[in-house]
Amino acid sequence: MDFTLLVFSLLPVVAASHKVDLPREVVFKMGDRRELTCSMRSCPGELTFVWSSLEDKPLFVDVENKPTESVLIFENVTRNHENTVVCTATCGMETKQAKTAIKVYSFPRNPVISGNDALILGEENILTCEVSHVYPSEYLEVELLQGDTVLQTKEGELGGDGLLITHKFRPSSEDDGNGVTCRASLNMNHIESDGMTRETTGLLSVLSAPHNVRVSGFAAVSLGSGFTLTCEAAGSPELAFTWTALKPDGQRVEMGKHRELFVQNVSLTDAGVYRCEVSNRLGSQTADVSVVVKAPPMDTIIEARPQTVLNEGESISIYCKSNGVPVELKVLRLTVDGRETELKTSVGAETTFTLDSVKLSDSGLYVCEAFNEYGRQRATLKLTVENHLLEVALQPYGVTVAERGSSHALSCQASGCPQPTFSWRRFENLPTRGLTKTSGFLSQLFFDPVELEDEGTYICEVTCGSVAVSKHTKMKLFSFPSSPVLESSGPSLEGEKVRLICSVRDVFPADLFNIIWMDGEEELFSPERADFSSRLQNLTSGLSFALKAKHNDRLFSCKVLLEMDGVPAAHAIKTSSTALSLHYPPRGTRITVSPQVDLKEGESVSISCLSDSVPVGRVVLRRVVDAIETELKANEGAETSVILPSVELGDSGLYVCEAFNQYGSHQESVQVIVKAPPRNTTVEVLPSSEVQEGQNVTICCNSVSFPPPAVVLRKLDSGPVIHSPDGVFQLINLTPNDTGLYQVNVTNDLGYETEIFLINVKEKRFESTPSWNHFVTPAVCLGSALALLCIIVYLWRESKKGSYDITKCNPDTV
Numbered sequence: 131m132d133f134t135l136l137v138f139s140l141l142p143v144v145a146a147s148h149k150v151d152l153p154r155e156v157v158f159k160m161g162d163r164r165e166l167t168c169s170m171r172s173c174p175g176e177l178t179f180v181w182s183s184l185e186d187k188p189l190f191v192d193v194e195n196k197p198t199e200s201v202l203i204f205e206n207v208t209r210n211h212e213n214t215v216v217c218t219a220t221c222g223m224e225t226k227q228a229k230t231a232i233k234v235y236s237f238p239r240n241p242v243i244s245g246n247d248a249l250i251l252g253e254e255n256i257l258t259c260e261v262s263h264v265y266p267s268e269y270l271e272v273e274l275l276q277g278d279t280v281l282q283t284k285e286g287e288l289g290g291d292g293l294l295i296t297h298k299f300r301p302s303s304e305d306d307g308n309g310v311t312c313r314a315s316l317n318m319n320h321i322e323s324d325g326m327t328r329e330t331t332g333l334l335s336v337l338s339a340p341h342n343v344r345v346s347g348f349a350a351v352s353l354g355s356g357f358t359l360t361c362e363a364a365g366s367p368e369l370a371f372t373w374t375a376l377k378p379d380g381q382r383v384e385m386g387k388h389r390e391l392f393v394q395n396v397s398l399t400d401a402g403v404y405r406c407e408v409s410n411r412l413g414s415q416t417a418d419v420s421v422v423v424k425a426p427p428m429d430t431i432i433e434a435r436p437q438t439v440l441n442e443g444e445s446i447s448i449y450c451k452s453n454g455v456p457v458e459l460k461v462l463r464l465t466v467d468g469r470e471t472e473l474k475t476s477v478g479a480e481t482t483f484t485l486d487s488v489k490l491s492d493s494g495l496y497v498c499e500a501f502n503e504y505g506r507q508r509a510t511l512k513l514t515v516e517n518h519l520l521e522v523a524l525q526p527y528g529v530t531v532a533e534r535g536s537s538h539a540l541s542c543q544a545s546g547c548p549q550p551t552f553s554w555r556r557f558e559n560l561p562t563r564g565l566t567k568t569s570g571f572l573s574q575l576f577f578d579p580v581e582l583e584d585e586g587t588y589i590c591e592v593t594c595g596s597v598a599v600s601k602h603t604k605m606k607l608f609s610f611p612s613s614p615v616l617e618s619s620g621p622s623l624e625g626e627k628v629r630l631i632c633s634v635r636d637v638f639p640a641d642l643f644n645i646i647w648m649d650g651e652e653e654l655f656s657p658e659r660a661d662f663s664s665r666l667q668n669l670t671s672g673l674s675f676a677l678k679a680k681h682n683d684r685l686f687s688c689k690v691l692l693e694m695d696g697v698p699a700a701h702a703i704k705t706s707s708t709a710l711s712l713h714y715p716p717r718g719t720r721i722t723v724s725p726q727v728d729l730k731e732g733e734s735v736s737i738s739c740l741s742d743s744v745p746v747g748r749v750v751l752r753r754v755v756d757a758i759e760t761e762l763k764a765n766e767g768a769e770t771s772v773i774l775p776s777v778e779l780g781d782s783g784l785y786v787c788e789a790f791n792q793y794g795s796h797q798e799s800v801q802v803i804v805k806a807p808p809r810n811t812t813v814e815v816l817p818s819s820e821v822q823e824g825q826n827v828t829i830c831c832n833s834v835s836f837p838p839p840a841v842v843l844r845k846l847d848s849g850p851v852i853h854s855p856d857g858v859f860q861l862i863n864l865t866p867n868d869t870g871l872y873q874v875n876v877t878n879d880l881g882y883e884t885e886i887f888l889i890n891v892k893e894k895r896f897e898s899t900p901s902w903n904h905f906v907t908p909a910v911c912l913g914s915a916l917a918l919l920c921i922i923v924y925l926w927r928e929s930k931k932g933s934y935d936i937t938k939c940n941p942d943t944v
């Protein structure tokens with residue numbers, strides 16, 4: 131929509147051809163107050179103006195109408211005013227138009243350069259040029275120049291508000307103070323002579339830590355004159371100067387705060403190093419210069435450190451110092467005849483000469499001579515070297531006694547000497563076998579083990595510088611390693627001659643050993659002493675006498691004494707003793723049966739045997755049955771015993787205890803009886819239990835028992851009882867009436883056993899025989915006692931097989 135502003139004029143309209151006056155184009159600066167006048171002159175009549183906009187926005191103006199013109203007032207030009215406005219003038223019937231393009235610009239300020247006034251030398255710095263509030267920005271061109279050299283150019287863009295140029299560069303010190311220009315042009319027509327240029331020039335200020343610092347001026351001055359030192363340096367911002375004198379003793383004295391330093395009336399103390407320190411906020415740098423004061427040596431001194439009086443072997447430093455600069459120093463020694471020996475020469479204000487281990491001959495006068503090209507000066511020192519008060523202690527001192535085979539040491543201690551030298555030797559000029567260990571003030575001579583050949587006199591000599599002191603000690607040896615051995619020879623039977631021998635081995639020195647024989651506390655005799663020998667000796671002594679009963683259990687001793695000074699009592703006497711005891715063959719042998727000698731089968735019994743003999747020999751316990759010996763136990767010693775936990779018949783017999791030693795034997799015996807009731811009774815009818823009438827039979831009864839049993843036979847249904855001492859019965863001339871059951875009853879103290887058997891007698895035609903009991907007689911089966919046979923048979927079984935032998939009960943023999 132067009133904005134039309136109608137303005138009516140009261141003036142009459144002239145119908146003529148007239149012209150509207152309006153500039154075709156105007157350029158306004160933003161912020162200005164501007165007017166745009168549309169006029170039509172020579173309109174006779176009524177004249178009206180209408181303003182309209184070609185663009186779709188309001189005009190933002192005030193209008194002031196005058197009779198012949200209309201003025202648009204732009205109170206404060208802004209970008210809103212950019213427009214194309216049409217002025218329509220109506221004069222009477224005639225209407226005329228004119229249009230004008232309104233352009234707006236803004237370029238209010240000069241470019242602003244920044245970053246130019248604090249550039250850091252050698253580093254990457256950023257220089258900026260800013261142009262702001264520019265409109266229309268697309269017409270803007272900015273260039274950055276250093277002198278005539280264009281550093282950078284940049285053009286604005288549509289829609290922008292300004293431009294910023296950043297320029298990175300590393301300034302050198304030559305850049306400092308140069309100008310840098312930022313030139314901005316707004317290349318727009320119709321503004322102040324075809325475009326507008328604004329420029330700003332700034333100075334480059336390059337900052338740097340102090341550099342190229344050096345000091346110029348005199349370096350060598352004469353005493354009493356003056357000198358000036360100038361410190362030259364580059365750097366920005368402003369440099370500060372400090373002068374410091376570095377004294378030789380390490381002291382630092384501040385001398386001034388200006389670029390130049392002036393020193394008047396130079397004395398020796400003004401010599402030294404002068405340091406100029408240049409600083410700003412970026413850093414600091416120093417430069418030194420040595421100022422030499424040209425003067426002859428002064429204040430020359432010589433000192434001994436730690437002192438001028440010292441002992442031989444100590445070390446000393448001779449210190450020499452002078453104040454002349456430059457100076458050369460000589461340490462000299464004055465000899466007795468006045469000649470000088472040069473010990474050391476050095477350049478510099480001080481020097482030290484060290485004597486590591488002084489000798490007596492180092493005593494004397496020492497000179498320090500300082501000299502330079504302006505003169506010389508001397509100082510002297512008297513050095514006194516004294517002897518050491520060396521003292522030596524030898525332990526043990528005088529005489530020492532050592533046991534062969536032990537370890538022994540001699541210790542030599544030195545005092546009054548810082549570094550003693552030890553030496554050991556033997557008085558006899560023999561080689562020393564000992565091992566020397568020396569450390570500091572102590573030297574030891576070790577013998578481990580000490581041998582006879584080490585006996586002698588040892589000298590410890592200590593040397594300290596020119597002093598030597600020696601001490602000696604005599605080492606005596608003894609050997610008495612073991613107690614004497616006491617032995618007796620031969621059997622010690624009463625009445626015989628006994629010889630006791632005492633021997634002590636490996637003794638030394640043999641002539642100092644004394645052997646004493648003792649009977650209890652009583653000294654008996656002492657043999658002659660042995661002669662001296664340089665070797666180990668075995669000493670022996672014998673004591674013989676006839677042995678009597680009174681000597682039994684008497685203590686005989688052999689006491690060996692070493693009669694040598696210095697031997698500890700515990701080592702000097704050794705004794706061996708023996709108790710003499712009379713020997714005899716075994717006697718008083720006794721055998722004991724416990725609880726008793728009469729035993730029942732199955733009981734337990736202990737049989738012990740004890741004998742007395744010197745020396746104790748051997749005992750044997752055995753059983754004898756029918757001249758057959760069975761050894762039950764035999765052992766060394768005076769007694770023995772056996773335990774039979776459960777006796778049997780076969781354990782019966784004669785028990786014999788016999789004791790032996792080298793002089794003979796002795797025995798004792800006891801009869802042991804084991805009883806048992808009859809058992810395992812057997813009956814045998816011979817030749818058979820089936821017999822013809824008129825025949826004879828023999829009945830043999832065997833039984834195991836002790837004591838021997840009584841055997842009775844009887845016919846069970848009738849008849850008398852027949853006794854037999856031996857268990858054998860003979861039935862003669864049997865009849866059928868004898869047929870029947872018979873019983874034997876075997877009886878002893880402890881019990882009885884019975885056995886029943888049958889005898890069957892067959893009838894014969896030939897009759898009439900007397901009753902059997904007339905003919906039954908006890909018979910002798912073997913012609914010997916069968917009871918005994920029974921026992922023997924039993925024992926025989928014990929020792930041999932395991933069955934009865936009844937062949938002896940042979941009817942042929944009956």
Ligand SMILES: *[C@@H]1O[C@H](CO)[C@@H](O)[C@H](O)[C@H]1NC(C)=O
Pocket residue numbers: 161206207208
């Ligand atoms: C013109 O306008 C601008 C922005 O609107 C304002 O900052 C400025 O003060 C004005 N100037 C005057 C003279 O009124």
Ligand SMILES: *[C@@H]1O[C@H](CO)[C@@H](O)[C@H](O)[C@H]1NC(C)=O
Pocket residue numbers: 354395397
């Ligand atoms: C120079 O210094 C010396 C010693 O420091 C002094 O005795 C003398 O008076 C001084 N001379 C002058 C001119 O200051």
Ligand SMILES: *[C@@H]1O[C@H](CO)[C@@H](O)[C@H](O)[C@H]1NC(C)=O
Pocket residue numbers: 635636666667668
């Ligand atoms: C001393 O006796 C022992 C044996 O008893 C023997 O080995 C040793 O050599 C003897 N010593 C001397 C010095 O006769």
Ligand SMILES: *[C@@H]1O[C@H](CO)[C@@H](O)[C@H](O)[C@H]1NC(C)=O
Pocket residue numbers: 809810834
């Ligand atoms: C006695 O007889 C029994 C069996 O009746 C037997 O075991 C035992 O060995 C016999 N004893 C002897 C000593 O013959």
Ligand SMILES: *[C@@H]1O[C@H](CO)[C@@H](O)[C@H](O)[C@H]1NC(C)=O
Pocket residue numbers: 824825826862863
């Ligand atoms: C039986 O014994 C008697 C007496 O010893 C003797 O006279 C007789 O001849 C014997 N009879 C026989 C058959 O052997």
Ligand SMILES: *[C@@H]1O[C@H](CO)[C@@H](O)[C@H](O)[C@H]1NC(C)=O
Pocket residue numbers: 875876877882884
């Ligand atoms: C066997 O003899 C003994 C002693 O004479 C007697 O006590 C016992 O009763 C007899 N035994 C028999 C069965 O007759």
Ligand SMILES: CC(=O)N[C@H]1CO[C@H](CO)[C@@H](O)[C@@H]1O
Pocket residue numbers: 865867898899900901
């Ligand atoms: C020979 C003998 O004595 N015979 C006698 C056997 O026993 C009967 C009866 O007991 C007697 O009548 C016989 O005389």
